[in-house]
Amino acid sequence: MSAQADSPMDTEQTARRSIGARRNPASQEAILDAAQAVLQEGGIAGFSIEAVARRARAGKPTIYRWWPHRTALMLDVYKRFKNARSFPDSGSLREDMISFLGDHLLGFWRGSLCGTVYRAVVAEAQTDPEAAKVLKAYQGERMAHSVRMVERAKARGEVPRETDGELVIDLIVSYAWHQLLLGQVDEAMDKVPAVVDTILKGVLGYRG
Template sequence: MSDVVETTPARRSIGATRNPDSEAAILAAAEAVLLESGLNGFSIEAVAKRARAGKPTIYRWWPSQAALLLDVYHSRKRVNFIYPDTGTIRGDLRAYLSGLLTTWREGTSGEVFRCVVAKAQAEPAALAALSAYMSDRRCQSGKIIEKAQARGEVRADVKPELITELLSSFAWGRLLTERLDVPEDEIDAIVDTVLSGIALKPVA
């Protein structure tokens, strides 16, 4: 830990409402502790010490380690990942899958997310937090299909969330086995295979 961190006064909590500066400091500290110490060395105590924040504040804002790690992950993903709107379903799905793989491959978000998934295998609270987070993400990504249905590119009976979950599940498999360098032709093949089953007409 640097001298600057050690001599910085502890940040003051303002109760249940999150102080933006304190929130940013805690998220940064959580990411640093995870990457330096690994999942086994990660603890709220270590995060609080590094962030110069109180443990009660952290637990008030994040009820579990998994909830905190998911916020770390989402804060990093939000910076690097934008849901695409290219004007065509093929372009959108391709950009979605490619963007997800790139986001996990570059920076720290992939490693953070792997840790969240690992915790969810053994901790019910972590599994609940991950499940809730992924439900929200499926809803958001499903809008890609909804827009395509509105444009007349995708059949009306197709369930939007299931289609983007197919693509994200492929990305999950590559993330968990550290095979995120997916060639462009494989991304094209995956997207085209999905489109062959849902498109109203041939997609160029």
């Protein structure tokens, strides 16, 4: 008689044990799926590496090797959704900024798990140097993409060549963060055009 075939559970557990220092894409996605599920079911208070390990049937050492603390794992769950959204490119800086602030930031956080997760990441970064480092690196990545909206506007002659694109993005993002941390995202949505116009006309001398 031939040997009994491995059950799907045995095969999955073997695959989990084979995870090493290098991230296996399928295993990484399985862990992120588990992390998302834990966040959705238990919220921030119920989120931990231990809870994710149980849900993913993965070893805690493996998760800690890839994500050294829970903030890094939460941020990667957040990035799965955020990175799927393309930056606006309408041909108008004002329209791009309205879309960026209203849809890409406030609208993305509004009434969603993403807003709850990002607020927790920002809060933890205030007291945890490692969390702050992870958040700073993420913000650097986002800035590199966001500032291109201003650079395109310079090329079109909408704003002066000397315009500090990073400062423009910082002003937009800072307003969004403030509203998120105060739990005022819904109210802030109505002010998006006014905020953008104040920044573009008051700070840049916008001519559009």
